[in-house]
Amino acid sequence: MSALLSKAAAGSVLSVKALTKTFGGLLAVNAVDLEVPRASIVSVIGPNGAGKTTFFNMITGIYEPDAGSIELDGRDLVGLRPDQVTKAGIARTFQNIRLFASMTAEENILVGRHPRLKAGYVDALLRTRKFREDEESAHEAAGVLLDFVGLKRQAQELSTSLPYGDQRRLEIARALATNPKVILLDEPAAGMNPRETENLKALIRSVRDELGVTVVLIEHDMRLVMTLSEYITVLDYGTKIAEGLPHVVRSDAKVMEAYLGRGAAAGEYGKQQSGTDGVAHV
């Protein structure tokens, strides 16, 4: 492989620059930059209300940024609608699970295939060959994805009757069905027990390793973040206060302060925990 090619492949797949959003007088996200290398697992962390979800919502087109740029493989995404962003190659899951309640697990994933189907209204009416091929490929993809997240047996069950951890996994499968380049996971481990979190960790790794999809993660479970991510960005009050490799971020004074408060970060807590988990138990 030529040097040029490998350089292009190794570059950023998602590049966010100076992204800013205000709600009235509140500066929710303030000039945040984020470079996401291709086929990496990157985390965005920060205390509650730090602007992480707002940041995701801007990337996926739900909110329009006041300033800044979002580029996916060099294509500017600002101003696109959420469905156009998904079609361009960014899929997401939601903090509070948003599965389609009255649909089965399989149907949920079939909806995720929507942006990749070519058959239109007339094809559906006339049951053309294009339509039949589309449906077949969508069902095939759904089967593969259900297998991938370990829900093959639950394919025909109502999505909301699945156990909590399975719903989270189904949401990831649904997002993957859109053939994303980048998948944004908004607190995928929220409310999970340690066992489910371990399964999730394996799943996220395989999303990257086996499907080659870049993962961007918002998460509060520090153990998960520290073991999984290759790169971490820390937000506080909408501003980026630190970024870097997990072990660097963990010992960053500003990050400690943001999570624990000024006194605690400088004082006894740091002493007691030093050498062990650091902020992992926060």
Add this chain to the structure above:
Amino acid sequence: MTASLLRPKKAGPDAPDRTLWLVAYTLLTGLLLFWGSGRLDPGTKFNSVVLSFVFAAFLGSLLLAYQWRANGAVKVLVGVFVLIFVVPDIGRGNGSFFDLAIQMCIFAALALGLNIVVGQAGLLDLGYVAFFAVGAYLWGIFGSGQFQGIVKSDLPFVPLGVGDWLIPLLLTLAGVAGYLWMKAIDRAHPGSLKPRGGQRAARAFSVLLIVIGVVGILVLVATLINAAITSHYNGQPAALSALASGINPNFFWLFIILAVAVAAIAGVLIGLPVLKLKGDYLAIVTLGLGEVIRVFANNLTKYTSGPQGISGVTTAPVSLLDKLAGALGFPPEQFKLFFLYFLVLLVIGVVITVNVRLSRSNIGRAWVAIREDEIAAQAMGVPLVRTKIMAFATGASFAGVMGVIFAAKQQFISPESFTFFQSISVLTMVILGGMGNIAGVILGAAVVTLLNLSILTALSETLQALPNFNSNLDPAKYNRLIFGAILVLMMLFRPEGLLPSARQKIMMHENDDTDPALDSLNDDGAIGGALGTGAPGMPDVTSPGQATSAENTPIDRTGGRQ
């Protein structure tokens, strides 16, 4: 109806085979119907109320054929026997049943159209009957003497001078120029239009100018066409007098197709501005727009005759069917009903096919997804406005076709037929039958129409014949009260409708018996096994921009703690 019908369940593969029961039921009720309508023995005739119930029970055999597990060929035979043979034959003796059957089909198609909008896409439309009115007036105006009246009137304003066209043309040009200018700025300085600001406002204003200009031009073009037609006929008295009962009735076929398009366009036009709204707001706005169409019909007197309505609407002549009807002993005044009955059966067949095909496609899934969660649906790549517009236009086109047939059947249309209450009663059919379920919606339409046009009217006729009957107690006057009571009872005891869709049923009774497990820990190894097998056979789900994990990346990938 029996208790088992009130709790119908689609029979599973292990249900007992009821072919014999089905045949017995159909034959028995059919026999009762023949006997009761005096066709076996002219001496005996049932009371009209009883006869209405017998007719309803007889139509129930179609429902049983749908619900029960029975031989497929027998089911088809029952359907053909009921719809093709018995109903027309009963109609020959008693025209009101013919009329009733046609009316049921018309309302079933309306309910099926509304079911797409409300039941599948979850957009509460309270002005649905407007599209019905569009179809009805489309054929009503051209298929009756009304058209002659329009072209006979004085020559309208003829916009042939340059001055007439100058203003809208200039507006359009200015708008296009402004839009292109802003586009050029955007291209030269990417991102400059993104923050809310003067340039974006300027772009919006340009679009507004274009819209006003184009609408102005369209109005002028329409006026010009109108003037051309009028002047053409004014020079030819013979052609004008040929229009005494509308244009050539063979155009009826064209207008059926045209009604699909016109109603769909009306659906798009009404839908575009309102579909950004949700829930209650959408309901209020559609209610208002539905009334707007009715008010147009009421006040565009030159075209619609206003509140007096249009009478003498014709139908296409089908001499072949007429001959057939004559040979079968139908009186000539029923030829038209005979033709329309089979036409309506054909149309409803098409409507059901379209409905089924769309709901079992990616479009139908997108509708349900939008109903369940708009934000998630959009995040999965479903374009909201376009998908909602599709639902609106599809529903509208069903109503448009049936509007044409309705006008042809009634021979008379007036704004009275397209009131808000009509929209509500179509909605009632959808809810009563089972929102989202095609068979349920048809059942709802049949039940409501039967109750409204057959049972209640028969009841009031019978009661009025009694001596000393107090006319304040006339049940036909209380049909809305009776509907209200039925709806309240349904919402209390069976909110999912008579024949609910599988989705609705599960949703409404989710907590009745199931107890969702709270964790997935029992599925040990499930994920490990899945991950092991997933990779090789999944060309379809890999990322379009994928880079395999073997490739070099500059970042540290050790992951865990160091």
